[in-house]
Amino acid sequence: MNTTKTGVASADVDQYLPESLWKSMLFRAVPAIIGAIVITFTQEHTARFGFIVFGAVALWTGIIVGFEAVGIKGHPLRGFVFARSILGAIAGGFSLFMGTGGHNWATVEAFIWTVATWAIVTGAIELIAGLVFRKQSIYRSEIVFSGAITMLLGIIVAFVPPELDAEYGGLENIEGSLTADVQAVGFVGAYFAVLGVLLIIEAITLRSEMRRRDEQQTADTTVSKES
Template sequence: MADARDAAPERAAAWLVPVVRGTLALVPSAIITFSQDHSPALGLTVFGAWALASGVVVGALAARLVADRAARWVFVVNGVLTAAAGLVALGLRDTSPGGVAAFTFTVAVWAAVTGILELIVGLRSRGRLTAARDWITAGALTAILALVFVLFPLDPVTAVGLLGAYFVVLGVLLLIGGFSLKWAASGPVGTGGAASGSERS
């Protein structure tokens, strides 16, 4: 039997997914911004802790609140991949201290895979799901982070600083998108608003 969520409008609390995701992204951005240490070890620690927490929390929320089947599974898979990347980063922090290559490679691989997956599901859902534009923006931003880490020779300070800037932009965009979806969903019927991932009328 097909999951009833696949045919149903998005749940009213679905706006929590981008809001929680955005809030979690602002935590490492604050740590990086206010830390005088921009070493690869700090980058691996901050990224690893964020990825582990974000992967588990956002993946679990998406599994319960995202109604569209394809999008739901993409976010669950991205949650698993993000948590796995966090474990890898925390392990590399102890085995290769001071290695900017380990930091940039870990972040680049994670960003490329998860960013492309989110971008694809956003493009496939464009015009059908309200949250598609936010998925496209977040996916493109994450994929661009991967390109920058791969194409440019970054020193440790620049690499960690770019990760912090990415978290700031991502967090703000997701919070704006999430609260916009919440306000649209709570508006009068027929105004065109819908919660994250809901079908447009």
């Protein structure tokens, strides 16, 4: 058995991680990046707009994570991933209903509590999954980092006062104000950007480590046959 540093690093990725995991990370980065771009380049950050963007990203991500849970054979954390998928689908569907329905329920307070509840519960699920998956690997670090920033989003958004409306001016004395809608939606946009970049980096890193693992296994097999 190879006990070199390279061998240990390969074992950290090990045979327990299916090849498709890095692809799922990459697919999950797409809606997050798109959501961040839409929020960044849209001026009107109302609660209804926030519900629509957050709902679309959450639902899209929930579907992708659902396919990961049921479609990847030998997934090490299938139950946790499936729970996260269901939660994302529910939060996404509810948010889209709030944002697109012909009613007045899409208030900033409702948006704050929807995002905060989803983020705190989802973050907790991911952090618990990281503790359950004890192997030190790139995959575990992605789960922990993702869970940490998701829970942080929930805590930060939960503390946004719904009545916030602070007026500001500027060098050109342009009138405006920082409202709870703008702040809460802005936090969501920042979260999407950070999460998207994190998932891309982790997916590329995991793919690279898996290639090293496969090369190491091939080399070990060749040495065994020759000996």
